[in-house]
Amino acid sequence: MLYKPYGSTGLSVSALGFGGMRFENQEDVEGCAALVKACYDAGITYFDTAIGYGKSEERMGVAFKEMRRTRAQRPFYVATKTFSATADDVRRDCETSLKRLQVDAIDFYHVWCVLTPEAWRERKAKGVLQAFEKLQAEGLVRHICVSSHMRGREIAELLADYPFAGVLLGYSAMNFAFREAALDEAHRRGRAVVAMNPLGGGLIPQHPERFGFVRTRPDETVTEGALRLLFNDARVTVALVGLSNQKQLQEALAAVNGFQPILPERVATMRHGLRASFDSLCTGCGYCDSCPQGLPVPKLMDAYNQFALSGKPEDMAKRMNWHWGLLRSGHHLDDCTACGQCERACTQKLPIISRLKDVRDSVGKAVAAADAKV
Ligand code: SF4
Numbered sequence: 001m002l003y004k005p006y007g008s009t010g011l012s013v014s015a016l017g018f019g020g021m022r023f024e025n026q027e028d029v030e031g032c033a034a035l036v037k038a039c040y041d042a043g044i045t046y047f048d049t050a051i052g053y054g055k056s057e058e059r060m061g062v063a064f065k066e067m068r069r070t071r072a073q074r075p076f077y078v079a080t081k082t083f084s085a086t087a088d089d090v091r092r093d094c095e096t097s098l099k100r101l102q103v104d105a106i107d108f109y110h111v112w113c114v115l116t117p118e119a120w121r122e123r124k125a126k127g128v129l130q131a132f133e134k135l136q137a138e139g140l141v142r143h144i145c146v147s148s149h150m151r152g153r154e155i156a157e158l159l160a161d162y163p164f165a166g167v168l169l170g171y172s173a174m175n176f177a178f179r180e181a182a183l184d185e186a187h188r189r190g191r192a193v194v195a196m197n198p199l200g201g202g203l204i205p206q207h208p209e210r211f212g213f214v215r216t217r218p219d220e221t222v223t224e225g226a227l228r229l230l231f232n233d234a235r236v237t238v239a240l241v242g243l244s245n246q247k248q249l250q251e252a253l254a255a256v257n258g259f260q261p262i263l264p265e266r267v268a269t270m271r272h273g274l275r276a277s278f279d280s281l282c283t284g285c286g287y288c289d290s291c292p293q294g295l296p297v298p299k300l301m302d303a304y305n306q307f308a309l310s311g312k313p314e315d316m317a318k319r320m321n322w323h324w325g326l327l328r329s330g331h332h333l334d335d336c337t338a339c340g341q342c343e344r345a346c347t348q349k350l351p352i353i354s355r356l357k358d359v360r361d362s363v364g365k366a367v368a369a370a371d372a373k374v
């Protein structure tokens, strides 16, 4: 296992982190706890969850209760988040998380998902920082952190606005250009960077032929290549992988255990290719998924991804039909009023409305072709 300093805190954490948002089956209490414990036994020390990830905190708490017995010799660190902003709400969420996680303090407590500079100002005005600081003074929170899906420059301003110990942001071989400025700023200021979605929401392993250029050795998979690119980056503290099962854990461990430093010239070549081609895909984060007209926007943008990756317009309709079952009903594409709500929420700042038109064209052609056969 590799370990890196967590910003300026004096702590050292594993470069591979466990993301607790993708348990294969949250109802399987023992299975979830066994996965967390297997991560700990393999040397992972950074564990991330959130109050809003279903039963994730409770499931991880089952493992932490056991892991606490060896914590003095083998430390581990707990990260969780709250979207609340007022003193009462933040305290309630913190106490709920502590109880579920079965720990005395949250090591890295995040102001969760700052989507816009305006939203940040609103939360500050409600007293979110004072609420966090009070919990820290009481010993319930060790370090105050933030998670954000804003553009790199906006996150850099957020880091300038408050001395967060670390920032959690989406960063991968697919979208790094989008957040480069934030990583530079965090590094300059001695703040930790935890990179979520390091495999682009699964798209990187699903398209090994398109992402083949992240491989630096003939014997490595694109998953290993994409993760090693982050391990190699001095600005990235933790690559946070949302692990579902033991098989995925073994793949992620192979990436970290077989890591060797990558030559700077090789990194420069990869970044050039990546920047040109892959900074505009939907990562499936779901933050746009509250369309007032009922459009399943993340699914539709996933369909667009297929076209972006294959170059074939018909792949959009195929994806909607065979993967999502949305082709003839349930997509509400004609109901879009172009209100822009989804674009404002989009963590990748994608031009969703114009992409929806492309998806609609693909669907229209597919339906017409199917009707012609009848
Ligand atoms: S722009 Fe269209 S898809 Fe987006 S939220 Fe508005 S109605 Fe829904």
Ligand code: SF4
Pocket (backbone or CB within 6 Å): 281, 282, 283, 284, 285, 286, 287, 288, 289, 297, 298, 301, 345, 346, 347, 348, 349, 350, 352
């Ligand atoms: S369209 Fe944007 S907000 Fe919606 S799922 Fe994709 S990346 Fe996330």
